Amino acid sequence: MIPIFDIILLVFLVVTALIALRVRDLLAASMVFGIYSFLICLLWAQMTAVDVAFTEAAVGAGVSTVIMVATVYQTARRSKD
Amino acid sequence: MEFVEQFIVPKFNYWIYVVLMMIGMHAMIAKNNFFKKLIGMAIFQTAIILFYVSIGVKEGANIPILDHHMMPGEVHANDPVIAAKFTNPLPHVLMLTAIVVSVATLGLALAISQKIYREYGTLEEDDILSQIKLEPND
Structure with missing residues (x-):
């Protein structure tokens, strides 16, 4: 059985991955990617x-x-997609 | 419902790893900006590393460090080591290398994208391709 803390972390992982790829501001994308890395660190x-x-x-x-x-x-901070 | 109980709930972590891997793959293929492609590449790599580390996890196991309880004057050299009490450390050691390699690839790719930006003034793939097509006699 997977612990409930693991499940919460895994769901947040997918959410942060999607946000990091969706925001058009690349500085915000790299910050959200930092959050993603810390969530992975907690998971480990x-x-x-x-x-x-x-x-x-x-x-x-x-x-x-x-x-x-x-x-x-x-480089540029704005992204088209 | 039976499918969910039988295949999704017990192996939820594997489903999430595959979803993350596909998110990264989609970003590498479909995103137009090089920086977004690189974030997708990093997500893809971490999904693979997560899969490998989660193979070594055992239920009720602790961190793979031997605790000798060495008091002054005591010798516990012949105590048996019970493998079921410790997580398998072999995938961890392999994945440490993979993490370092992933940072190296990310750094190299970001350096190359800076070089591309200096050459073309943009990181968007379609703009770069149209500039390449406009250059004569190639």
Whole structure:
């Protein structure tokens, strides 16, 4: 049986993935992607994979969001879709 | 209803992983903006990593760290290790590599998209394609 906390996290994961792909502001998209990474980090801590959770929090949510925001400032912030 | 109880509820996490994978795949194929394509690629990769990590999960198992309870003067070297008490750490170790690789691919792809923006002044795929078609003698 899957814990109820897992189910809530999984549903929020799909919601944040859809929002990150739907918003036209690319800075907002990268921020929502950071939220998505932190939700995944929580999910891994819940799955007792703490080493993967640490790596995701540092590398996925930290470094990827920073390089995404840097790219948004170097290029256009608006997207057509 | 029987289908939902039999196939969706017990394996809900796998359904969500497949849904995430398809969201990422759709973004990589159908989105027009390169940045959105890259977000889709990252979602696709995390869905695969989630699938692999969830294979190693056991019910009632704890984190894969041995607790020796070493008090001063005590020796517990011959205590048996019960595998059912610990999550399988092999998928974790494999997926650590996959996370690092996914960040490397994302960084390289974002660097290339910055280069494309400097060349064409846009990150939209259709604008770039129309600019390429307008260039003569190619």
